[in-house]
Amino acid sequence: xxxxxxxxxxxxxxxxxxxxxxxERRIDSPACRVVTQAARAxxxxxxxxxxxxxxxxxxxxxxxxxxxxxxxxxxTPEAFLxxxxxxxxxxxxxxxxxxxxxxxxxxxxDRMRSSAELVVQLFHxxxxxxxxxxxxxxxxxxxxxxxxxxxxxxxxxxxxxxxxRMLRDFVST
Numbered sequence: 001x002x003x004x005x006x007x008x009x010x011x012x013x014x015x016x017x018x019x020x021x022x023x024e025r026r027i028d029s030p031a032c033r034v035v036t037q038a039a040r041a042x043x044x045x046x047x048x049x050x051x052x053x054x055x056x057x058x059x060x061x062x063x064x065x066x067x068x069x070x071x072x073x074x075x076t077p078e079a080f081l082x083x084x085x086x087x088x089x090x091x092x093x094x095x096x097x098x099x100x101x102x103x104x105x106x107x108x109x110d111r112m113r114s115s116a117e118l119v120v121q122l123f124h125x126x127x128x129x130x131x132x133x134x135x136x137x138x139x140x141x142x143x144x145x146x147x148x149x150x151x152x153x154x155x156x157x158x159x160x161x162x163x164x165r166m167l168r169d170f171v172s173t
Contacts, residue, residue: 003049003053003171004171005057005164005167005168005170005171007034007037007038007050007053007054007057008053008054008057008058008061008167008171009160009163009164009167010034011031011034011035011054011058011134011135011137011138012058012061012138012141012142012145012160012163013160014029014030014031014033014034014138015030015031015135015138015139015141015142016142016145016146016156017030017031020032020135020138020139020142021139029135031135031138031139032131032135034054034138035051035054035131035134035135036131038050038051038054039051039131048123051123051130051134052123053171054134055123055130055133055134055137057167057170057171058134058137058138058141059099059102059103059106059137060106060166060167060170061137061141061163061166061167062099062103062137062140062141062144063077063103063106063107064163064166065141065144065145065148065159065163066080066081066084066103066107066144067107068144068148068153069144069147069148069151069153072148072151072153077107078104078107078108081100081103081104081107085100099133099136099137099140102133102137103140141163145159145160145163
């Protein structure tokens, strides 16, 4: 039976919930609860497959949304990431956005294997940072969805439907 894309969509939907960004404690964040649920399922199964699928799927979603926004602005996805990162640093200070290396790997190299290796290595090096990265990827995807709606490219519901189809195809291949 193939893996399901539903946990990835659950992360994106939870990241759209304002409670995910407003939570003072991780346990109060809907997005963090999705990641925690995947971690518990993996612990019960004695592996990390659910978490890795969640991380890679969230990265794929974030990359696809970046491409949509870059095309709309008629710039490269890398230039969009540069602009996003600059705005994020101006708003939150340096070092806040840590998913950039992973997204750049997906965008520049177009190599899923390199990205997967980055994610798995981070899991082995620092699981707390790994969990934070997965949550951040969901948050980034939610931010992109908000931009897409603000720019009137697509509604949130239509973007989620498109993302659902894309992730279903990604997971089934």
